Amino acid sequence: MSILKTDSERLKRFLTEIAVFGATENGGVTRLALTDEDRDARNQLKAWFEEAGCETHVDRMGNMFFVRPGRNRDLAPVLTGSHCDSQPQGGRFDGILGIVAGLEVVCALNDAGITLERDFIVVNWTNEEGSRFTPGTTGSGVFAGKLEREAMYGLTDRNGLTFGAELERIGYKGVEDFDPRPLHANFEYHIEQGPVLERQGKTIGVPKGIVCLRWYDVDIKGVPNHAGPTPMNERQDAVYAFSKMAVNIFEIGLASNDVVTTVGEVHPQPNSRNVIAGDVHFTIDIRGWDETETDRVCSEVEEAIRKNAEATGCSVDIRQTWAVERAPFQPELVELIHEKAGELGLPALDMVSGASHDTVYINQFAPSAMIFVPSIGGRSHAEVEETSWADCTAGADTLLHCILKTGNDPEGVTYAMAD
Amino acid sequence: MSILKTDSERLKRFLTEIAVFGATENGGVTRLALTDEDRDARNQLKAWFEEAGCETHVDRMGNMFFVRPGRNRDLAPVLTGSHCDSQPQGGRFDGILGIVAGLEVVCALNDAGITLERDFIVVNWTNEEGSRFTPGTTGSGVFAGKLEREAMYGLTDRNGLTFGAELERIGYKGVEDFDPRPLHANFEYHIEQGPVLERQGKTIGVPKGIVCLRWYDVDIKGVPNHAGPTPMNERQDAVYAFSKMAVNIFEIGLASNDVVTTVGEVHPQPNSRNVIAGDVHFTIDIRGWDETETDRVCSEVEEAIRKNAEATGCSVDIRQTWAVERAPFQPELVELIHEKAGELGLPALDMVSGASHDTVYINQFAPSAMIFVPSIGGRSHAEVEETSWADCTAGADTLLHCILKTGNDPEGVTYAMAD
Numbered sequence: 052m053s054i055l056k057t058d059s060e061r062l063k064r065f066l067t068e069i070a071v072f073g074a075t076e077n078g079g080v081t082r083l084a085l086t087d088e089d090r091d092a093r094n095q096l097k098a099w100f101e102e103a104g105c106e107t108h109v110d111r112m113g114n115m116f117f118v119r120p121g122r123n124r125d126l127a128p129v130l131t132g133s134h135c136d137s138q139p140q141g142g143r144f145d146g147i148l149g150i151v152a153g154l155e156v157v158c159a160l161n162d163a164g165i166t167l168e169r170d171f172i173v174v175n176w177t178n179e180e181g182s183r184f185t186p187g188t189t190g191s192g193v194f195a196g197k198l199e200r201e202a203m204y205g206l207t208d209r210n211g212l213t214f215g216a217e218l219e220r221i222g223y224k225g226v227e228d229f230d231p232r233p234l235h236a237n238f239e240y241h242i243e244q245g246p247v248l249e250r251q252g253k254t255i256g257v258p259k260g261i262v263c264l265r266w267y268d269v270d271i272k273g274v275p276n277h278a279g280p281t282p283m284n285e286r287q288d289a290v291y292a293f294s295k296m297a298v299n300i301f302e303i304g305l306a307s308n309d310v311v312t313t314v315g316e317v318h319p320q321p322n323s324r325n326v327i328a329g330d331v332h333f334t335i336d337i338r339g340w341d342e343t344e345t346d347r348v349c350s351e352v353e354e355a356i357r358k359n360a361e362a363t364g365c366s367v368d369i370r371q372t373w374a375v376e377r378a379p380f381q382p383e384l385v386e387l388i389h390e391k392a393g394e395l396g397l398p399a400l401d402m403v404s405g406a407s408h409d410t411v412y413i414n415q416f417a418p419s420a421m422i423f424v425p426s427i428g429g430r431s432h433a434e435v436e437e438t439s440w441a442d443c444t445a446g447a448d449t450l451l452h453c454i455l456k457t458g459n460d461p462e463g464v465t466y467a468m469a470d
Numbered sequence: 471m472s473i474l475k476t477d478s479e480r481l482k483r484f485l486t487e488i489a490v491f492g493a494t495e496n497g498g499v500t501r502l503a504l505t506d507e508d509r510d511a512r513n514q515l516k517a518w519f520e521e522a523g524c525e526t527h528v529d530r531m532g533n534m535f536f537v538r539p540g541r542n543r544d545l546a547p548v549l550t551g552s553h554c555d556s557q558p559q560g561g562r563f564d565g566i567l568g569i570v571a572g573l574e575v576v577c578a579l580n581d582a583g584i585t586l587e588r589d590f591i592v593v594n595w596t597n598e599e600g601s602r603f604t605p606g607t608t609g610s611g612v613f614a615g616k617l618e619r620e621a622m623y624g625l626t627d628r629n630g631l632t633f634g635a636e637l638e639r640i641g642y643k644g645v646e647d648f649d650p651r652p653l654h655a656n657f658e659y660h661i662e663q664g665p666v667l668e669r670q671g672k673t674i675g676v677p678k679g680i681v682c683l684r685w686y687d688v689d690i691k692g693v694p695n696h697a698g699p700t701p702m703n704e705r706q707d708a709v710y711a712f713s714k715m716a717v718n719i720f721e722i723g724l725a726s727n728d729v730v731t732t733v734g735e736v737h738p739q740p741n742s743r744n745v746i747a748g749d750v751h752f753t754i755d756i757r758g759w760d761e762t763e764t765d766r767v768c769s770e771v772e773e774a775i776r777k778n779a780e781a782t783g784c785s786v787d788i789r790q791t792w793a794v795e796r797a798p799f800q801p802e803l804v805e806l807i808h809e810k811a812g813e814l815g816l817p818a819l820d821m822v823s824g825a826s827h828d829t830v831y832i833n834q835f836a837p838s839a840m841i842f843v844p845s846i847g848g849r850s851h852a853e854v855e856e857t858s859w860a861d862c863t864a865g866a867d868t869l870l871h872c873i874l875k876t877g878n879d880p881e882g883v884t885y886a887m888a889d
Contacts (some may be wrong), residue, residue: 110551122593139740140694182742245699262698266743275559275852276756278732279681280664280824283724285848289734291720297713305702309518314709315743317736321558322754323601324685324734334743405699432745433694446852 052397053337057152057159057451059444065151066443069095069135070143079434080143084136084178084189085113085214087323090221092135094288096150103157105173110231111200112220113177114190116229119157121169121458127235129167129458130417131156131450132174134190134409138182142242144426144443149240150175150448156454158288167458172231174407177218179244184214186266186273191409193199193414209463221401233419236384236457239410240450241421242438246429253400255392256423260379261404261411263342265349267335267373268358269296273365275321275329280460286327287430290319299355303348310339311405340403342377381466382418384453391452397445404432418466473814476571476578478863483583484570485862485870488514489562490556499562502607503597504633509640511554515594516571519522522576524592525623527648530619532596532637533609535648538576540588540877546654548586548877549836550575550869551593553609553828556600561661561855563845563862569594569658571866586877591650593600595828596637603633603687605792610647610828614835625823633726639831646770649819653836655803655876658829659869661857665848673818673864675810680800680823680830684768685791686754688715688775691786694740694748704822705746712750718774719754722767729758729767759822761796766876802885803839803872810871816864825850837885841868 052437073082133149153173181187192198202214273289304312339345519536524747552568572592600606611617623634692708738863758764779786
């Protein structure tokens with residue numbers, strides 16, 4: 052018995068052509084939210100989806116909903132999608148794979164002449180990465196009612212430009228909201244962004260949920276001074292204080308079985324070679340599946356920062372700027388992904404997602420699950436990020452069959468919300 | 471018996487008026503070499519010196535020589551001066567004090583109707599700080615024949631602008647060289663930039679010389695990756711590697727009795743809060759009076775960097791980008807400063823200079839010495855940098871009497887070169 056498949060070549064073409072917008076010299080993309088590159092990619096998606104017969108809706112956060120009408124438009128729709136913004140010098144798969152795979156599912160259904168019972172929606176969520184405007188997952192957060200739209204409009208980037216003005220500038224500030232709720236089911240298809248699938252030789256990752264997340268912003272204040280005449284024992288060197296903290300923060304993560312800790316941004320002032328730094332601003336990213344262990348690690352990190360500030364004669368200001376609880380997914384949908392991967396002959400693995408995704412928010416009001424495919428070398432948020440075309444297609448096939456099943460669920464079938 | 475003095479009010483006015491060029495909100499100056507601010511300060515100096523009867527000469531490096539003619543213009547001239555460029559967010563005294571004090575000496579001599587035997591030259595050396603174009607002390611280095619003019623023209627700033635083009639743009643690329651050599655004596659008057667004079671309650675610092683200096687540029691290469699899904703024990707985190715190195719570098723300096731070590735610049739890539747840094751570029755500044763001990767510290771620092779790179783799975787590239795030998799000053803001129811401070815009733819202290827100065831280069835071909843005054847709180851290369859007006863004047867008085875003495879040295883008197 053033959054089984055419906057997506058078109059690997061077409062999917063590859065979509066991925067290759069969209070990677071042009073913000074392409075970097077080394078094969079990655081820099082497509083920060085609400086830049087010209089983001090706008091150009093959005094325009095391309097809109098053209099493709101409309102060519103494939105979808106309706107486009109843009110809400111006031113710039114979220115784009117591409118709707119393939121079902122037979123019974125009164126039923127709750129099924130949804131998939133992700134984001135088309137990227138990290139600075141990021142990869143060609145992170146986020147965008149989940150949108151173009153949704154497009155490929157639309158095309159495969161079209162080719163097979165299949166009309167689903169329910170509307171099928173592919174979404175592009177605005178500003179998932181949060182690297183230009185912090186916090187990230189802004190579009191899905193406002194959609195979920197967990198972030199305030201006006202507050203998000205007021206976010207500023209490093210040049211003082213606001214989210215609201217930039218959204219308007221690129222032409223994606225919708226004039227009204229589009230609300231397809233209730234949703235019958237939500238699947239987000241994404242690259243793993245870690246080394247686990249590759250190491251275990253599996254093709255499809257089936258996360259039981261997304262780890263919890265804490266973000267910190269830390270400001271150290273020392274005493275700026277000339278690098279020559281100031282005796283070592285009279286220095287209040289903010290770079291030294293920072294370094295002691297960063298060593299501790301990494302090693303606290305290393306000692307935990309569950310939690311990972313990352314110091315990603317470091318901004319010394321004045322950042323001059325013959326001046327003892329008077330200030331250092333830095334960020335911390337802490338994640339784990341176990342909320343209790345994660346909070347214990349946070350406390351240990353905060354204590355290490357205070358202790359090292361004191362030991363180096365500096366003062367310090369520590370702010371937890373973002374906290375997201377862990378998101379366990381809907382068990383029947385998690386099981387459905389396993390079942391469909393099995394039918395397709397694809398080896399699958401139970402896991403957790405270490406990365407946050409828009410589905411963290413969608414999971415709060417709609418039955419949700421995610422599909423992962425391997426990241427070569429475990430690399431992501433980097434220009435070398437890569438997933439084989441075969442694995443991209445395997446994930447798209449799995450998504451196709453999850454959509455076929457849930458999109459054809461008759462009236463009356465519902466999935467309970469996850470805990 | 472009354473003794474000739476400078477005019478404290480006039481000196482204060484010169485210092486206050488020149489601090490307008492590049493003034494920062496917090497009372498400092500940002501007047502990087504060859505910027506519009508540097509140009510405006512140069513124009514002001516030229517106007518003042520010419521009003522005081524001096525000739526102006528600008529050489530091909532943009533060094534400005536203001537010459538007050540002596541009675542016998544065939545004799546070797548005496549020279550003083552410093553630099554008018556500053557650190558980013560630097561202070562109002564570093565460098566510029568030595569130039570405007572020279573101007574005040576000219577004015578005080580004018581007021582007293584004194585013509586010296588020898589020409590008296592006040593100089594503004596181009597790009598002492600090296601914070602925009604590295605290395606620093608560029609103008610004096612080329613003047614001394616120790617740096618190549620064409621190579622210095624090719625130095626680029628972070629925006630890719632060249633020294634040569636910027637020098638031309640601000641209108642200070644002279645068309646021929648001005649060479650007043652041989653010089654009879656050179657005095658550089660400067661703030662201490664350290665806490666020693668203040669701590670010991672002395673007004674005039676008399677350094678026996680300038681410490682030696684080594685600069686390093688270091689590049690760490692790790693593996694950039696997503697902050698969530700990458701297990702701690704599989705990371706090659708360049709910020710972690712950097713932090714371990716920077717802790718060691720500080721503590722190696724702390725353990726030495728003679729040498730100081732500073733990590734001033736840190737540039738991680740991509741510098742994003744949810745990405746493990748793949749690269750860190752940083753700088754090290756190492757100084758000491760004892761060359762052997764300084765080189766021992768350099769070896770220990772290099773070894774610590776390599777060891778930590780290996781321990782964190784990163785690779786590293788270490789380059790010593792600048793090395794300056796220590797500069798012992800001319801003993802008779804050092805003694806003369808002591809003698810003149812004593813005659814003025816100013817408490818003086820033997821010391822070394824931890825900061826490098828243009829006199830490092832001038833000292834190589836002309837008998838040289840320096841005059842220091844206290845930095846309040848030992849602070850320099852910072853906006854809060856401060857020296858009391860009384861101390862500024864005390865240093866200017868000392869300079870005046872050193873110039874009066876050496877500028878009137880008759881034909882035949884010479885000072886031996888320092889070792």
